[in-house]
Amino acid sequence: MALSLLVILICGVTLWRQWGTSRTRHDAVREITDDSLPPEDFQGAFILTCGDSAALFTAGTQHRETRQGWYLQVKDAEQLPLLAQHLSIVRPALVSQISVLLTILPERHYSTDDFTQELRGWQRAVAQCRPWFNGLPPIWTVTWVSPPGACAGENPVWxxxxxxxxxxxxxxxxxxxxxxxDWINESGASGRFTRLSQALWLDSLLSWQGNAVDSLLTERQGELAALRPCAQGFCMVPLSGWADSLWQQHISGITALSPDRVDPPDALPLPELLLSGLPHCRGISRRMAFWRYAGLLAAIFLVLAMLASFIHNQRLIRSVADHLTLYHRLSGEPPLPKVQAQQHLRADGRLLDDWQRRGEPLRYRMGLYQGLRLLGPVEAAVSDWAPPAPPTPVIQQIVQGPSTVHLDSLSLFDSGQSELKPGSTRVLVNSLVGIRARPGWLIVVSGHTDNTGRAQLNQTLSQQRAGSVRNWMRDTGDVPESCFAVQGYGAGRPVATNNTPEGRALNRRVEISLVPQADACQLPDTKAASPDVSDALTQ
Incomplete structure (x- = not known):
């Protein structure tokens, strides 16, 4: 509860201070209307006229507009930073075109101390404008004094x-x-004495200006920044002065003479000729700022989109490259891993081909799509290898002669056993249809194993398995024992490599073949038969 009250109190104080600041700023600039401010597309100089600025404006006016500049009156030093803040909000495009003109009328001041304090106030106000003007604005000073022997209606000398x-x-x-x-010594010039007197008057003015103005502005004191004017103007124009003014005090101390008093003009001449010496910058309007930010956001979006497209294309390249590398690294023995790798490449090829016909997805675009150059290597890799033919059935006929039958041992016997398994009869009947006992032909039954285990045990096992098959054929077909020959080779006659499971399966076999032999297979009550004798017994 206490924490909530503290937060509410802090927020209230902050809002109250902001409201007070806003109200103060509003009170200070409420006299500055939009009609007193230049438009946002104004191309000339925007001059905040400070100091003794009232003499430059007629009664009831806050600004003067010329072809080269816009002069806005600032009545006091406290108004200047508030006006700067207001201008940064309502005329941001003109901030870089703003300069501060410090107008000086030494004939309108009595006290040196008061004049010094007033300059210090303006110096402090200009320093406070720094946050709103992105630094100190350009400062320039103009001083107006009456020339010697002034007469009303004379043209000003600058x-x-x-x-x-x-x-x-x-x-x-x-x-x-x-x-x-050159101006003083100009040949043929009329009023040579007048020019010389004006030059002496100017020298006195420069002396007073250096002591009373320049030394204060260019000196840094504490938080007050040194102000170095970028231009200075001195205008000699008939001007009514006050009795015992600073300028009269200065002149009286030098010449014991006092300037003549004349009727003042309605408004002092503006220092237009100094505007060319001011820094020229073009500001950024709110519309320009909007489009600048919009362009910046569009550029950021474009960069992010291209980065995302680049990342997706790199992932695609790495994926297809990994599939190609794995595919080419596999030798095809055994064929299953390479078949799987080939299936991955076929899927990649179908995807790339579909994108080529229909267009790639948006995430691969922005001119960075790399799929077209990947399609060729993928298609070439898929077509350069074909998997071997599927393995032959468990019981298959191997071409070793006209009547040779190959029986898989595991379909007839259990592992390591030589007795026929139950249910092996059907396999034997289906496989031995073409084996017929006939005189003059010897039925050779040979057993084979793979190289697993000891060689002597493999040879004995192959011999016993061949004998079990011979016994079944003898008993089932009532064939004399003289028609058979049983052989056990063990692992000595492989038909495939023993380095793979498929090869070892092919080597575990029982082979039955007919071999011509004149005195073989003598059936009862028959003579020895030649190989072309017709079949005597059908198994």
């Missing part, structure tokens, strides 16, 4: 100092900029 230009430049309407020395 002196500029820009970082990428050498020395002080003087702006000539219609002629561009001239170095200060």
């Amino acid at each position: 002196f500029t100092v820009v970082n990428n230009r050498a020395g002080i430049q003087v702006h000539q309407p219609g002629q561009g900029n001239l170095p200060l020395a």
Whole structure:
């Protein structure tokens, strides 16, 4: 319960502080309407005009728009960071085009200490804008003073100092900029004395500016960042000054003279000629940011899709390659493993062929499908080997002569035994139909075993098994014993290799064949028969 209350309290304090901050920001920028802000596609410079900015704007206006820039008035230092936060939300595309203009009117200040504190306030406010402007924005200063012998209606004279230009430049309407020395010594120039006096006036202004402004802005104190102006402008224009102002104090300390007081213009001239010296950057609008993020997400999706396709294709290649490697490694003896490997390759071939005709699945696409180059090796491997013919039946006739019968020992005898198994009679009857006792022919019964066990025991076992088959044939067909010859060869005459189970099964056998012999198989009351005598007995 206490933990829940603590969480609720923390959330409430956080929301209250956020609401207070939002309300403060709203109060500070509520006078800044959308009409006072440039559109998001504005291409010129966006200048936040600070300092003595009231003299640049007519009564009731918050901004001035020109062909090259948009000047927005910032009334006090506390408003600047809140306005920066507001602009980063409503005009994010213009953040990179924003610069801070510090306007200075030394004829509108009385106290040096108050002027210094005001500069420190603006310096602190600019530093607080860093999170919203991705760093310190470009800073530039412009100072307006009355020229010597000022008269109402005179054209302003501009002196500029820009970082990428050498020395002080003087702006000539219609002629561009001239170095200060060339402007003073220009041949044929009227009012030579006036230009010289203005140059001396400028030198006094530079001295005051360096001591009262530049030394403060470029000096870092604690959390206050040093501000180095990227451009400076000095305008000499008729301007009504206050009695005993900072500028009058400075001039009186040098010349014992005071500037003349004249009627002020409605608004001071804007420093348009300095805009070319500001850094030029194009911001990112919300629409551009949206499409940038959309493009980034699409690129990430495309990369992930290609990566997934690459992984699936590599798995397919490895699977088929493993099947091919195993298939080629098998020799075919015994044939069953290679038959199974061949079945795997046939399945791979059917799958690849189906994908070739119907199109591969999406997970293999993105231009990375490798199945076409795998189909050829799979088809070639499947067709280069065929399994051997299936093994012959248990009882089969081996071609050793015209009437030779091969009987499988395990179908007649138990393992290691020489007595006929029950039920072996049918096997003998079905297999010995072609063996007939006839005079002049000897029925040879021979037994064979595989090489398992001792050779002497195998020879004896083969002899006994052959004798058991001879006895059955003699007793069943009433054939004289002289018609038979019994032989036991053991493992001496194999018909297949003894290294495999199939070969050993073929070697365990009893063979019955007819061998011509003139005095063999003498039946009762008959003479010795030649091989062409007709059958005397049918078994």
